[in-house]
Amino acid sequence: xxxxxxxxxxxxxxxxxxxxxxxxxxxxxxxxxxxxxxxxxxxxxxxxxxxxxxxxxxxxxxxxxxxxxxxxxxxxxxxxxxxxxxxxxxxxxxxxxxxxxxxxxxxxxxxxxxxxxxxxxxxxxxxxxxxxxxxxxxxxxxxxxxxxxxxxxxxxxxxxxxxxxxxxxxxxxxxxxxxxxxxxxxxxxxxxxxxxxxxxxxxxxxxxxxxxxxxxxxxxxxxxxxxxxxxxxxxxxxxxxxxxxxxxxxxxxxxxxxxxxxxxxxxxxxxxxxxxxxxxxxxxxxxxxxxxxxxxxxxxxxxxxxxxxxxxxxxxxxxxxxxxxxxxxxxxxxxxxxxxxxxxxxxxxxxxxxxxxxxxxx
Amino acid sequence: xxxxxxxxxxxxxxxxxxxxxxxxxxxxxxxxxxxxxxxxxxxxxxxxxxxxxxxxxxxxxxxxxxxxxxxxxxxxxxxxxxxxxxxxxxxxxxxxxxxxxxxxxxxxxxxxxxxxxxxxxxxxxxxxxxxxxxxxxxxxxxxxxxxxxxxxxxxxxxxxxxxxxxxxxxxxxxxxxxxxxxxxxxxxxxxxxxxxxxxxxxxxxxxxxxxxxxxxxxxxxxxxxxxxxxxxxxxxxxxxxxxxxxxxxxxxxxxxxxxxxxxxxxxxxxxxxxxxxxxxxxxxxxxxxxxxxxxxxxxxxxxxxxxxxxxxxxxxxxxxxxxxxxxxxxxxxxxxxxxxxxxxxxxxxxxxxxxxxxxxxx
Numbered sequence: 161x162x163x164x165x166x167x168x169x170x171x172x173x174x175x176x177x178x179x180x181x182x183x184x185x186x187x188x189x190x191x192x193x194x195x196x197x198x199x200x201x202x203x204x205x206x207x208x209x210x211x212x213x214x215x216x217x218x219x220x221x222x223x224x225x226x227x228x229x230x231x232x233x234x235x236x237x238x239x240x241x242x243x244x245x246x247x248x249x250x251x252x253x254x255x256x257x258x259x260x261x262x263x264x265x266x267x268x269x270x271x272x273x274x275x276x277x278x279x280x281x282x283x284x285x286x287x288x289x290x291x292x293x294x295x296x297x298x299x300x301x302x303x304x305x306x307x308x309x310x311x312x313x314x315x316x317x318x319x320x321x322x323x324x325x326x327x328x329x330x331x332x333x334x335x336x337x338x339x340x341x342x343x344x345x346x347x348x349x350x351x352x353x354x355x356x357x358x359x360x361x362x363x364x365x366x367x368x369x370x371x372x373x374x375x376x377x378x379x380x381x382x383x384x385x386x387x388x389x390x391x392x393x394x395x396x397x398x399x400x401x402x403x404x405x406x407x408x409x410x411x412x413x414x415x416x417x418x419x420x421x422x423x424x425x426x427x428x429x430x431x432x433x434x435x436x437x438x439x440x441x442x443x444x445x446x447x448x449x450x451x452x453x454x455x456x457x458x459x460x461x462x463x464x465x466x467x468x469x470x471x472x473x474x475x476x477x478x479x480x481x482x483x484x485x486x487x488x489x490x491x492x493x494x495x496x497x498x499x500x501x502x503x504x505x506x507x508x509x510x511x512x513x514x515x516x517x518x519x520x521x522x
Numbered sequence: 523x524x525x526x527x528x529x530x531x532x533x534x535x536x537x538x539x540x541x542x543x544x545x546x547x548x549x550x551x552x553x554x555x556x557x558x559x560x561x562x563x564x565x566x567x568x569x570x571x572x573x574x575x576x577x578x579x580x581x582x583x584x585x586x587x588x589x590x591x592x593x594x595x596x597x598x599x600x601x602x603x604x605x606x607x608x609x610x611x612x613x614x615x616x617x618x619x620x621x622x623x624x625x626x627x628x629x630x631x632x633x634x635x636x637x638x639x640x641x642x643x644x645x646x647x648x649x650x651x652x653x654x655x656x657x658x659x660x661x662x663x664x665x666x667x668x669x670x671x672x673x674x675x676x677x678x679x680x681x682x683x684x685x686x687x688x689x690x691x692x693x694x695x696x697x698x699x700x701x702x703x704x705x706x707x708x709x710x711x712x713x714x715x716x717x718x719x720x721x722x723x724x725x726x727x728x729x730x731x732x733x734x735x736x737x738x739x740x741x742x743x744x745x746x747x748x749x750x751x752x753x754x755x756x757x758x759x760x761x762x763x764x765x766x767x768x769x770x771x772x773x774x775x776x777x778x779x780x781x782x783x784x785x786x787x788x789x790x791x792x793x794x795x796x797x798x799x800x801x802x803x804x805x806x807x808x809x810x811x812x813x814x815x816x817x818x819x820x821x822x823x824x825x826x827x828x829x830x831x832x833x834x835x836x837x838x839x840x841x842x843x844x845x846x847x848x849x850x851x852x853x854x855x856x857x858x859x860x861x862x863x864x865x866x867x868x869x870x871x872x873x874x875x876x877x878x879x880x881x882x883x884x
Contacts, residue, residue: 162708166768222750346524388584391780406528418753
């Protein structure tokens with residue numbers, strides 16, 4: 161008897177490993193108020209304007225959301241510097257990654273992904289039956305030469321995150337231009353700028369303007385971090401008309417929920433909150449750099465709201481000991497970085513608690 | 523020069539046609555408060571318990587939602603009568619339809635879909651490169667004999683909605699058992715019960731229990747209608763372990779947003795609201811039946827919260843005239859029902875306004 165079989169490639173898809181939740185730690189160690197520095201969430205909470213928008217829309221959640229997300233896209237266009245026609249909104253940027261894969265990848269196509277980056281690029285590509293071709297990192301940064309070296313007749317897409325998660329490094333604008341020139345026009349180049357708002361390097365430049373020059377580039381953006389809306393799932397893709405048309409064909413009609421539309425729109429206009437977020441993040445980074453140096457620990461200077469710290473051979477034990485004390489960071493073995501933990505920037509008191517416990521443990 | 527090409531099947535995907543929004547009518551005709559009876563939304567609003575849950579969680583929307591949606595799935599398990607392991611939660615039931623397609627369909631597979639049903643089955647199937655095989659209706663109901671007649675070596679999935687949207691008819695439990703027996707075990711049978719809560723027919727039975735008998739059945743559920751949460755996007759799939767495993771491989775980590783998790787959970791336990799919803803719906807249906815009869819109009823008796831009314835050859839004009847008067851219904855030409863409009867059950871005053879204007883127009 162023939163049995164129901166899933167697609168031939170489904171078992172290649174690895175599971176996504178999320179950051180450990182506060183709930184897990186509360187239950188596992190009986191800790192009442194753990195500090196979560198594991199998922200690069202905004203320590204200030206959601207934008208206050210977003211909270212107000214939720215409040216004023218909570219009674220209309222029985223209505224379907226605007227399938228075009230027009231008001232949200234207008235706000236995003238103003239924020240990212242393009243026109244609404246070149247923006248598509250998603251249920252988090254994860255969904256934009258899915259759209260890009262589902263619109264362009266056929267089973268058997270190759271997708272180039274740097275070895276140490278956001279794991280969802282590989283998951284989403286494999287879910288479409290692609291073969292993931294992983295490229296080497298160079299000093300924790302994406303190596304555009306190695307990407308070029310792996311281009312083949314079968315390459316359909318290249319994914320990069322700029323700045324990169326989980327390493328915090330970024331490619332400067334010259335390198336991005338070089339990469340854009342080296343990727344053939346028939347290969348999709350996905351540039352994920354989830355952390356772009358946090359960049360301090362003057363050499364970085366958003367690739368949004370490149371979508372008007374290169375018909376094969378889509379940039380990806382999220383309100384999860386800089387705008388404090390990870391829980392509501394608001395992401396964007398920005399691209400030229402022909403990519404846009406294909407992404408819209410894949411988009412389900414009501415993919416962005418109504419409170420995400422309203423809160424996202426409000427948050428995009430709340431520049432005060434963004435300013436406060438950046439100050440908190442940058443001060444926190446500088447504090448962690450100084451403290452790591454004092455403790456004799458190496459770290460990877462970061463253009464994001466997290467930092468990769470080299471703890472050495474005992475990294476997993478240190479991570480576990482921090483958990484027991486209610487400090488949730490991310491152990492990086494699943495990214496091939498056995499000696500590292502990644503810590504998100506928290507409130508000053510949270511950063512201090514992390515350092516205090518880390519120092520005691522070391 | 524080779525250009526970037528989307529998948530070879532993407533241009534087969536038709537666009538989804540949503541119900542006309544209140545905003546559109548307000549702008550188009552300058553009407554301040556139109557009555558929307560076009561999208562089968564709950565006229566009572568969201569469950570009050572859901573509103574409370576949104577209120578109490580609005581300040582934690584900077585945190586990622588629980589990727590396992592465990593509390594929501596526990597509430598759904600209690601409501602639908604199964605265990606949480608057999609439930610997967612989605613960003614609306616649309617996403618569960620997508621998961622089913624993406625987990626099982628390879629390009630070239632055939633998917634059987636009744637001619638007059640929810641349009642998203644066809645959209646989601648074509649997005650995976652499937653060929654959609656449409657089967658005939660019999661007196662506005664799904665014809666299981668015609669489904670059987672279209673099974674082929676290439677058939678990978680069969681979609682039905684029970685009760686069916688947009689006709690409002692339902693298959694009785696004997697027909698469902700017959701269909702389940704006739705579909706080979708290697709073909710996925712998707713039974714969408716989006717409107718099951720509204721059924722008054724004693725002959726109907728939910729297919730949830732069948733998932734433990736047939737390894738190839740998945741049932742689909744939503745909180746959009748009966749629980750008043752269309753704006754928040756909460757849907758479920760229920761299936762045996764092997765289908766579940768495949769659906770979970772496709773599920774993105776944070777697909778159900780945090781406020782949907784909280785509000786959905788609260789709404790599932792709010793049985794008073796559900797009772798009120800059903801009373802409002804059933805009284806509204808009986809009122810519309812009586813008034814349609816009085817006006818000499820035929821209609822399709824409905825097991826849902828909407829009713830298909832045969833207006834005759836002038837249906838499109840009547841629909842347009844209703845729009846101008848601020849009454850939004852759905853003209854059914856895109857479903858091949860040129861003489862029909864579909865009207866959702868509203869509040870008593872909304873149903874009366876619809877009839878008053880309809881009578882004036884006719």
